[in-house]
């Protein structure tokens with residue numbers, strides 16, 4: 001009986017006529033929920049449900065997963081390839097052969113005229129791992145451009161660089177099961193309930209079994225901050241100052257795990273000297289957290305039997321993003337919280353398969369966490385692919401955030417965008433528009449013809465989406481899971497895997513190129529062979545095993561019954577000497593800050609209904625209806641002084657551009673800050689500056705200065721806002 005009611009009305013679920021459920025994995029966020037899609041008698045996808053036996057989600061799905069089957073028939077899908085000579089012309093429909101010939105010929109023309117690296121490729125975190133591996137093989141082994149990167153530079157690049165600096169390799173060492181063992185959770189810049197609802201639910205489940213302190217560091221009173229035991233409203237961009245101060249207290253008060261430091265790390269003496277300068281008082285003046293709180297958190301964390309840190313974009317999207325990640329790793333190294341149940345540094349990844357691209361795409365190196373800079377890694381891959389190792393560059397080329405400026409300067413003449421939408425996602429989009437107009441040749445490969453970037457393309461290739469194809473994703477906790485092909489691709493769209501293979505054929509006559517297997521399962525077999533005996537070991541996996549176990553965590557060695565939940569359990573790291581690095585991190589203030597002309601911090605982030613510039617979620621009724629309108633959170637006291645009312649429209653301006661949004665008054669943001677969801681087109685990224693982190697080249701989306709005023713023409717603003725709701 002619930003709340004004294006004698007009769008519970010049973011929940012009625014409409015009978016959708018499902019005759020078959022097919023196993024797959026959610027294609028939105030990196031939580032990695034197992035989903036079954038229900039097909040009716042006609043073979044149409046009519047329902048989605050969580051898989052009860054899956055360890056990740058245990059039958060649950062968030063609002064995006066529940067309606068994911070609606071994706072297949074959503075508006076704006078591309079049906080056939082389109083071509084035109086100029087972006088000012090109208091598109092003409094064509095067949096696949098004609099479109100792919102044009103792609104191959106234009107790449108060859110540009111490369112022969114301007115050099116191999118004049119053609120760039122920017123991919124995504126959305127496609128399958130086998131597709132990433134194949135695209136990498138095409139870019140590195142057939143086309144031969146070094147300017148190849150992914151939009152993961154906009155979300156997870158700082159985590160990658162930070163892991164590499166501290167531990168010698170990328171690869172999140174922890175897992176969701178750590179919630180069930182930890183005695184203290186510290187979360188930086190992560191609004192878990194909205195960004196990763198099912199990971200949050202796992203945390204809530206753990207807290208119901210056993211109470212432990214949850215400390216949330218975020219400038220905004222997010223949903224996560226509201227449920228935390230302690231909320232630390234930090235000054236934007238100063239996380240590493242707080243982390244240095246926590247380390248200061250821990251070392252000063254003898255709370256560090258000295259045995260772990262002695263056995264498994266290098267650099268303690270330089271690190272100690274640096275953090276000596278960050279006493280709690282000095283740090284409090286910079287990061288805005290009072291000194292007593294700093295001391296309390298340091299003691300709580302260090303004295304817990306096991307403590308863990310999670311983070312998302314609040315750390316990564318900063319000019320100090322990589323340093324912030326290293327500072328988190330430093331904290332966990334000195335407290336011995338790496339590779340043990342409940343003790344870890346766990347980056348919560350963004351896109352469904354951001355991990356897959358990190359592992360296998362060859363964007364920043366070569367497959368399986370290999371480096372272009374290492375001769376033996378180049379030789380390994382060249383031998384396996386049957387090509388000349390001299391064909392590989394000896395160091396990494398431009399990142400996504402450097403490729404776009406290189407178009408402005410004329411260094412890059414042609415671009416291939418795969419499932420990414422820089423017209424909405426890049427900072428300072430007015431500049432990106434001019435950049436794309438300069439290209440001699442732009443290919444857009446996307447499931448949606450109406451993706452904003454397609455306005456500038458010469459060729460549009462319609463791609464299949466999510467479970468219209470087959471392959472694997474890797475989630476935040478290194479769990480590889482299977483996306484079964486549930487339904488055939490929309491109209492004449494094709495799987496990205498097929499498209500890459502067909503483009504490869506256009507280069508076969510030019511030079512000796514690698515073999516491109518016809519099926520994703522055969523590509524997966526290649527990946528297994530290339531990973532055998534390495535930290536990133538897939539050799540024990542198979543599609544059948546992934547489906548049977550509802551996902552398996554790597555490393556999974558050949559013959560193993562299952563995977564491994566944690567990395568570095570033996571204290572051996574991937575640096576040549578096997579030790580983790582303690583790295584001193586001096587803080588340098590280099591952001592744009594609020595001033596008299598632009599007096600507010602501009603903060604941005606995701607809300608639960610949105611994903612990936614709304615190319616998909618903006619089309620689905622149930623998601624779009626809940627959050628259709630470009631809006632801004634503003635503190636009521638700040639709004640009152642400017643004469644701005646709740647529900648009215650405000651104009652925001654920065655040194656880059658302006659945007660008009662609806663005003664939501666809330667105490668979630670402090671007086672000197674406004675917050676805007678980042679997925680709306682022609683909105684927050686017209687304003688952002690996006691200074692780059694020096695290691696990861698990731699933009700600082702969350703820290704710039706903005707002016708706010710009431711929109712002069714409220715009626716026009718309302719009409720513009722209504723128009724934006726259509727998509």
Ligand code: SF4
Nearest residue numbers: 026028029033062065
């Ligand atoms: S939490 Fe993420 S993976 Fe799970 S259903 Fe929601 S969007 Fe999909």
